[in-house]
Amino acid sequence: MRNESGKIMLRRFIDRLTESGLLILTVALGVGAFAAGGALFINVQQQSIEMLNSPAYQEIVVSTRTDTENMDVPVEAKALNENAILTQADLDAADLIPSIEYSYILNNSRIHPINEDSLAEEAEKSAMREQFQASNKASEDTEAPGEPPEGDKQGFGLDVTDEWDSLQASDDIIISQEDEYSGYEITSEFFSATKLAVSAGSLFSMSDYTDTASVIILGDTMAQNLATEGESTDTLIGKRLLTREGYQTIVGILEPTGDTYDALYYEPYRDSANSAGFTGIRRMSMNSELRFSVSDVEKLDSVAALLDDWFINQFGEDQVNVSNPRIEAEQTIARNNGISLLLFILSLAGLFIASVNVAHMMLSRTMRMKKHVGILMALGATRKNINRLFASESLVVIALGSIAGALIAIPLNIQMKNTLELQGSATPLVIISALVSALIIFTFTQIPIRRFDSIKPADAMRSN
Amino acid sequence: MIQLENISKIYDLQEVKITALDNVSFNIDRGEYIAIMGPSGSGKSTMMQILGILDNATNGVYKLEGYDITTLPDKEQARIRNKHFGFIFQSFNLFPELSAVENVMLPMQYAGVPVKKRKERAIYLLNEVGLDHRMNHLPTMLSGGEQQRVAIARALSNEPDLILADEPTGNLPTEKGDEIMDILEKVNNNGVTIVMVTHNPNQGKRAKRIINLRDGRLESSITATGAAYAK
Numbered sequence: 186m187r188n189e190s191g192k193i194m195l196r197r198f199i200d201r202l203t204e205s206g207l208l209i210l211t212v213a214l215g216v217g218a219f220a221a222g223g224a225l226f227i228n229v230q231q232q233s234i235e236m237l238n239s240p241a242y243q244e245i246v247v248s249t250r251t252d253t254e255n256m257d258v259p260v261e262a263k264a265l266n267e268n269a270i271l272t273q274a275d276l277d278a279a280d281l282i283p284s285i286e287y288s289y290i291l292n293n294s295r296i297h298p299i300n301e302d303s304l305a306e307e308a309e310k311s312a313m314r315e316q317f318q319a320s321n322k323a324s325e326d327t328e329a330p331g332e333p334p335e336g337d338k339q340g341f342g343l344d345v346t347d348e349w350d351s352l353q354a355s356d357d358i359i360i361s362q363e364d365e366y367s368g369y370e371i372t373s374e375f376f377s378a379t380k381l382a383v384s385a386g387s388l389f390s391m392s393d394y395t396d397t398a399s400v401i402i403l404g405d406t407m408a409q410n411l412a413t414e415g416e417s418t419d420t421l422i423g424k425r426l427l428t429r430e431g432y433q434t435i436v437g438i439l440e441p442t443g444d445t446y447d448a449l450y451y452e453p454y455r456d457s458a459n460s461a462g463f464t465g466i467r468r469m470s471m472n473s474e475l476r477f478s479v480s481d482v483e484k485l486d487s488v489a490a491l492l493d494d495w496f497i498n499q500f501g502e503d504q505v506n507v508s509n510p511r512i513e514a515e516q517t518i519a520r521n522n523g524i525s526l527l528l529f530i531l532s533l534a535g536l537f538i539a540s541v542n543v544a545h546m547m548l549s550r551t552m553r554m555k556k557h558v559g560i561l562m563a564l565g566a567t568r569k570n571i572n573r574l575f576a577s578e579s580l581v582v583i584a585l586g587s588i589a590g591a592l593i594a595i596p597l598n599i600q601m602k603n604t605l606e607l608q609g610s611a612t613p614l615v616i617i618s619a620l621v622s623a624l625i626i627f628t629f630t631q632i633p634i635r636r637f638d639s640i641k642p643a644d645a646m647r648s649n
Numbered sequence: 650m651i652q653l654e655n656i657s658k659i660y661d662l663q664e665v666k667i668t669a670l671d672n673v674s675f676n677i678d679r680g681e682y683i684a685i686m687g688p689s690g691s692g693k694s695t696m697m698q699i700l701g702i703l704d705n706a707t708n709g710v711y712k713l714e715g716y717d718i719t720t721l722p723d724k725e726q727a728r729i730r731n732k733h734f735g736f737i738f739q740s741f742n743l744f745p746e747l748s749a750v751e752n753v754m755l756p757m758q759y760a761g762v763p764v765k766k767r768k769e770r771a772i773y774l775l776n777e778v779g780l781d782h783r784m785n786h787l788p789t790m791l792s793g794g795e796q797q798r799v800a801i802a803r804a805l806s807n808e809p810d811l812i813l814a815d816e817p818t819g820n821l822p823t824e825k826g827d828e829i830m831d832i833l834e835k836v837n838n839n840g841v842t843i844v845m846v847t848h849n850p851n852q853g854k855r856a857k858r859i860i861n862l863r864d865g866r867l868e869s870s871i872t873a874t875g876a877a878y879a880k
Contacts, residue, residue, distance in 0.1 A: 187764050189747055190793040196746035485677070560742045563703055564757035564803070565731020567724045642730075643704035 191572070194578045197554075198374065205582070208546050212586020215539020216366025216622045217593035221524075223618035224594070225601050228611045229525040233518040239444075240379045242511045243482050245489045247271065247278075247475040247496060249505060269496075269504035271473040272456050273372060278495045279477055287378035287478040290454045292370040296428040299345055303429070308346075312623050343431050352427060359411055359426045359435075366407060368450035378478040385421040386437035393436070394453040401426070401433045402451045404443035435595075443609075485509050494534040521605045528601065536622050543582075548633035550568060550577055558637055559645030571580035571637050579630040587623040591616060650810070650842060651677040651700070658695050658865075664807040669695040670706070671865040679810070682837045683844045684856035692865040693846045694815055700844060701734055701813045702726045731759045735804030735841075737814035741789040741796040749775060749799045753787035756806045774802035778832060785825075794825035801832055805841075812836060814845040818852060828853055 198205050236242055249269050271290075279288035296301070345352055352358050369375075376388050383402065393400050403411065404591070408418040411426065418438050425432040433452070441447055454473075479488050489509045496505040551558075558571055566574075594615045601610060657671040670692045676681060685693050698704040698709065702718060711719045718729060736742075743752045754764075755770035762770070777785050778798040788796050797817060804812055814833065818826030830852055837843045845856060853859050861868040 188758050189744075189751050190758060192751060193744050193746045200746070532708075556742075557744065559703075560744070561755075562727065563701065563730060563736050563742075564756040565727050567727040567759075569724070570727075570759065641704050643698040646703070 189575055190566070191577070193557065194574060197550075198578065198581070201550075201577070204546070204550075208543060208582050209586045209589065211542050211546070212583055212623075212626055213538045213589035213593060215543070215626060216236035216587045216590025216619050217597065218532040218535035218539075218590075219622035219625075220591055220615045220619040221597040222528045222535075222603065223621065224598050224611045224614035225607075226525045226529035227618070228598075228602065228607055228609075229518075229521045229605065232607055232609070236480075236514050236518060239406050239510070240478060242514045243480075243485070244378065244476045244478040244510070245485065245492055246510060247275070247477070247479050247492060247505055248473075248508075251318055271505070273454065273473075273476055274456075275475055275496075275499070276372070276428065278475075278492055281495065282477075282488055282491050284481060284484040285441070285477045285478050286480040287374040288509075288571040289296075289372040289375040289378055289476055289478075290522065291375060291476055292454060294368045294370045294450075294452060294474055296366050296368070296426075296430050296433060296450070298363055298366070299343065299427045299429055300360050302362070304346065304349065315492065343427075343429055345427065348495050355422055358423070358432075359424050361411055362425065363410070366450055367448075367453060368401070370454040371381050371451050372454045375451070375477075378476070379446065381439050381442065383437040384440040385419040385436050386435070387452050388437055394455065399431050399433045400436045400453065402437040402439060403435060404439050404447040404449045404451075405567050406447040407450055408438045485511055517606075521607070524605060536625060539627045542630040547575075547579060547582075547630045548636075550578075551633045551636065555645050558640070559642045559647075562642035568637060572634055575634045575637075576631070579627055579634075583623050583627050583630070586626075587619050591619040592621070594619060650679045650714065652710075652712040652715075654710040654712070654758065655692075656696075656706045657773040658692070658699060658704070659707045668807075668865050670699070670862075672709070673862070673865070674709075675860060675867060675870055677811075677842060677844065679796045679842055680837070680840055681842050682834070682855075682857045683842075683860060684853040684858070685844065685846045685860045685862060686848070686850070686853050687862035688866070690864075691862040693862055695865075696862065697813055697815045697844070697846050701736060702730055722813075727759070731756055732807050734738075734811045735807070735809035735812045737797070737800050737804050737812060737817045739816040741788070741820075743797045743799055743801075743803075745788050745795055748787055749791065749802075751779060752788070752799055753802045753806055756803060760807050762807075770806060771802070773801070773804055777805075777837065778802050793821050794828060794829045795823075797821060797829050798832065801829070801836070805836065809841065811842045811844065814843065816846050818847070818849065826852070848875060 249271060273290060276288040276290070279285040282461075313616060353360065372393060373389065373391065376382070384401070384405070388402065389400065403418075403421065405418070408421055412418045412421055421435045421438065423435065425434050439446065439451075477488065479485050486509065489507050493507040496507060499505075554575075558566075561571060561574075562568075595612060596613050598611050653676070653826050654674050656670055656673045657668065659669045660669060673692070673696065685696055687693050695704070702711075705719055712716055713729065713733070718726065721729070730736075730842065743749075744755070747755065751772045751848065753774055754767045757767035757770065772781070772784060775781055778801055780795060780798055780802070783791060783795060788799070791799065797820075801817075804814075812833070817833070818829050821829065826849070831843065833843055834855065843856075845852075847853050858872055860870045
């Protein structure tokens, strides 16, 4: 601090530490409440718009009644319980309904990279299998055979043990250290419906959907994960990812979307067998999910009704589930809007109460400084100098309070976001809201300072 | 240097109007040492405030070097107070948060003097008033006489043309008061005009001219020898 008037304010601030601390705390609570509430409100509005504009909420989903996501149900059991098996041929329903713009299949898929860890794990399981078989052989005359150890039932898929060294040395082969990647099997209209485009390589050709060759397109994040550090993701095009399911040739990389699409891979859907080589019962058990994209969201309900009729005709009652995800999305949005609006109003009330309190405390501080103001003016300070002095004190209090408020608001906002199941980081919004609330409080603190706008030095000096 | 023409000051206390000064006129020449005297309520302090542009007169004209300064904007009045006037108050009016040297440096901050230079000058002035050993002490650690000497050093910081001292020895014992009077005399001998309000006739006699006020009116303006002031 190089000027004496500033030192006066600073030392008064330190001398009245409890009062100064309370001021900062009041600012922090006001800013914290508003920053968290305001950021949440804006975040909800933004995500509501994004959600309703998302292609995923402009389509009808058709699936079999069985819970396709229930991984605990054995594959065989699923297949036996299902009467309706949805295939690519069922997309023909779209031809009868003009409002449908695109139709496609979207199935969950997973691939498992082969790397040193997975090879070591497989070698260990193999040794256990051999040990188990030897032990069974020794006791086969006396006891019934027991259950083999875990891992015995499912084969390892592609066996590369013998050529591992040459694969590692190959520039053409990508060896990932991840255990697993998630993705989708898709049919050709998926990319049009979701408006996804490639930044490198190409989308699948029509022959990719009928050939047996394993080809994949990568989301941007997954591509960055696989690319060598410092190299462009474009260099992945044409290379083959080594997985238990086989060599996956990378043909394209998608432009970043900032959505869940980025972390996934995409492979062509084939009715008869997928690229992992699963056939027959495996394919039947996968509960293909059909999606029908509608250009006019107002017609979603009527399209859903028409599709429902079509699938009842095909498979009978209660075999296929036709759902409209937008209805659920709209309900979620309405709930989130209501909650966030309530929280926003409460946070605004909190900010207002804090602002009034801060203004009142600042008024008390400035009134106690009245004689100081008179002396400063006698010594040559202009009213502008005096205003600046008090404004700088307000700024220090508000800056410290706002930093503390933002630190309170960030975890609070994360907590509220998690409760409302909102995506993405809202930290920039919290900071912007904190700045707005700091500005509002600063405006309130200027009210007491205005008392000195027309005061004469002699009047100010008369006070004690 | 200063011409006061028919200065009046009326305090409007809603139902009651109090006339503190009533058509007072006099001149102050450069280098003068004037004592303003009179009983309590005679308007001495109000006159000091108007002279120092700490307050405005209700009526009348206040000219400094021929210019009417009562209508100047706040910024200009502040500049005049800062560069041309020095104030010494009865209750010292030092800032308790600042050390002696920082109190002296303060008016120079508003004059735009760089930190180093204002510190050098503050140290010089504190030496001049005999407080070189108390520079970094806070006012609460100084005696009344020492505080008033810091206030004198502060008043001299921007080399003013006029020192306005409102009962500078009012809160001090006699011997300390005399010390302050000696310093003021020394300052006046260096060419600085001094206008001092006092109740003390002995201190008044040390001035070269005495202006007596009574009930807000100019009763007399006499030289130290008792002769009527000619101008």
